[in-house]
Amino acid sequence: MSNTDFELSPVSFSRVSRRGVLLGLTGPQLVTASIAVVIIVLSLYLAGGEGLIWTSPLWAATIALTWLPVAGRRAVEWVPLTGHWVARVAAKQTVYRKKITKPRPAGTLALPGDAAGLRMHLDPDTDAVMVHDPHNATLTVLLEVSHPAFVLLDPGEQERRVHAWGRVLATVCRSANIARLQVLERTLPDAGTGLSQWWAQHGHDDGSWVAGIYRDLVDRAGPAGERHITTLSLALDMRAASRPIRSAGGGVKGAAHVLRQEMTTLVSALRTADLRPGPWCGPGELAVMLRSAYDPQIAGTLERAGTLGRDLATAGPVAVDEHWGSLRTDSAHHAVLWISDWPRSQVYPGFLAPILLSSGIRRSLTLLCDPVRTDQAARSIRKLRTEYISDAAQRAKIGQIDDAQQTAEYRDVLRQEADMVAGHGVFRYTGLISVSADTETELEAAIAAIQQAAIQASLETRLLVGQQASAFVAAALPLCRGI
Numbered sequence: 001m002s003n004t005d006f007e008l009s010p011v012s013f014s015r016v017s018r019r020g021v022l023l024g025l026t027g028p029q030l031v032t033a034s035i036a037v038v039i040i041v042l043s044l045y046l047a048g049g050e051g052l053i054w055t056s057p058l059w060a061a062t063i064a065l066t067w068l069p070v071a072g073r074r075a076v077e078w079v080p081l082t083g084h085w086v087a088r089v090a091a092k093q094t095v096y097r098k099k100i101t102k103p104r105p106a107g108t109l110a111l112p113g114d115a116a117g118l119r120m121h122l123d124p125d126t127d128a129v130m131v132h133d134p135h136n137a138t139l140t141v142l143l144e145v146s147h148p149a150f151v152l153l154d155p156g157e158q159e160r161r162v163h164a165w166g167r168v169l170a171t172v173c174r175s176a177n178i179a180r181l182q183v184l185e186r187t188l189p190d191a192g193t194g195l196s197q198w199w200a201q202h203g204h205d206d207g208s209w210v211a212g213i214y215r216d217l218v219d220r221a222g223p224a225g226e227r228h229i230t231t232l233s234l235a236l237d238m239r240a241a242s243r244p245i246r247s248a249g250g251g252v253k254g255a256a257h258v259l260r261q262e263m264t265t266l267v268s269a270l271r272t273a274d275l276r277p278g279p280w281c282g283p284g285e286l287a288v289m290l291r292s293a294y295d296p297q298i299a300g301t302l303e304r305a306g307t308l309g310r311d312l313a314t315a316g317p318v319a320v321d322e323h324w325g326s327l328r329t330d331s332a333h334h335a336v337l338w339i340s341d342w343p344r345s346q347v348y349p350g351f352l353a354p355i356l357l358s359s360g361i362r363r364s365l366t367l368l369c370d371p372v373r374t375d376q377a378a379r380s381i382r383k384l385r386t387e388y389i390s391d392a393a394q395r396a397k398i399g400q401i402d403d404a405q406q407t408a409e410y411r412d413v414l415r416q417e418a419d420m421v422a423g424h425g426v427f428r429y430t431g432l433i434s435v436s437a438d439t440e441t442e443l444e445a446a447i448a449a450i451q452q453a454a455i456q457a458s459l460e461t462r463l464l465v466g467q468q469a470s471a472f473v474a475a476a477l478p479l480c481r482g483i
Contacts, residue, residue, distance in 0.1 A: 008155035010346035014412040028076040029066050036062040085466040096320040110316030113469050121252050128280030132252055138179050139255045140480045142233040144278040151350050162349045164273035171269040173371040173425025179237035180480045185230045186364040189300050235480035284310030291315045293476045295330040296436050327468040332436045333443040336471035339431030341460035354456040361446045364476045368430040377426040384413045432475035
């Protein structure tokens with residue numbers, strides 16, 4: 001079959017459900033609204049109108065918490081986030097300093113915050129480093145994937161590759177042992193390694209003055225542009241795979257044996273989709289990725305330095321200061337944006353090009369794909385259909401009609417059910433964009449540029465606040481971490 005047999009077709013995304021628990025109200029809103037009603041009723045019952053006046057500050061505050069919008073959210077939704085942030089600041093958990101004189105336990109990744117509990121396991125069969133998360137019971141492995149520039153392909157080839165990537169996702173979703181698949185696309189300054197390799201192969205270094213000048217020029221060339229690197233991270237759910245893990249000997253070694261089987265399946269699916277998977281990353285490659293994320297200015301030097309900086313025990317940051325809406329690490333300021341709403345209208349598969357091709361900005365785009373088991377997805381869809389139908393019947397009884405948003409959400413549910421019946425996998429997607437810059441002023445300009453590019457891509461982005469440290473680990477590190 002030739003590429004001309006495929007015709008590029010637009011795609012549409014399901015809308016984010018705005019439904020509440022009751023009458024469009026969320027759980028926290030119901031709590032505060034109920035408190036306001038109780039205060040009003042008790043005041044009227046005990047003291048009449050005078051009591052209602054005396055308690056007005058209480059019930060007025062709870063009503064304001066219920067319905068007053070603040071920065072795109074209801075005020076009550078800010079209460080747990082702000083409370084958690086205040087507690088972390090009081091406990092000094094927003095500041096991290098590496099204790100260079102205190103040795104870390106063997107096998108740890110030297111990361112701050114919640115990621116401090118991660119452990120490494122070197123698989124002897126594949127020489128791949130596997131990251132063990134004992135709290136979430138996952139084992140993660142990663143590899144780099146190369147591919148041609150999607151936007152430069154003809155429409156028929158683009159459509160064929162979209163269908164091929166869909167088969168890769170379906171392969172991952174059919175396995176009951178996979179906890180998460182992470183696709184991380186990041187930009188790095190060109191380290192000039194290609195120029196150095198050309199000089200080493202073709203240059204004539206005879207010790208002369210001209211050769212010395214040319215050699216110094218190659219060494220000092222530094223970043224000359226940008227490179228785009230794509231990695232895939234695969235996380236094994238050790239709880240779901242407990243039976244095959246016990247059959248393989250138990251523990252992390254048994255989990256590594258089960259994960260190797262999933263790795264083989266993924267590589268075969270990627271090759272079938274005309275993607276070129278590289279070897280599974282070892283400790284050195286992962287150490288460079290972690291160090292480059294926290295210390296971007298050293299990225300080019302690490303790639304030219306050979307074995308320098310390839311120890312996971314020292315790959316973490318030296319200092320981290322977390323602020324309400326940003327993060328300060330060794331040599332850069334960072335901010336993480338959440339893709340809160342995907343395109344509502346039909347778009348073509350290359351709709352992310354404005355973000356991916358934005359030049360002059362150090363950024364990472366992460367897509368966290370959490371597979372949903374077929375039986376769970378079927379139950380969830382049936383529950384949603386029942387809720388939509390019952391809500392529509394209830395609104396009809398009180399004289400209300402369905403608006404366009406509710407009708408569109410119900411159609412999305414029906415389309416999801418049809419796709420599941422057709423054999424497609426069901427995933428929960430989370431999109432994150434990490435932006436880095438040398439100064440706060442440059443960071444603000446980079447955030448504005450990325451937000452403008454997101455508008456061109458028909459995306460809605462929101463700056464994550466009060467959780468920048470955990471969001472950065474999820475968005476910039478290939479460790480299959482969530483937030």
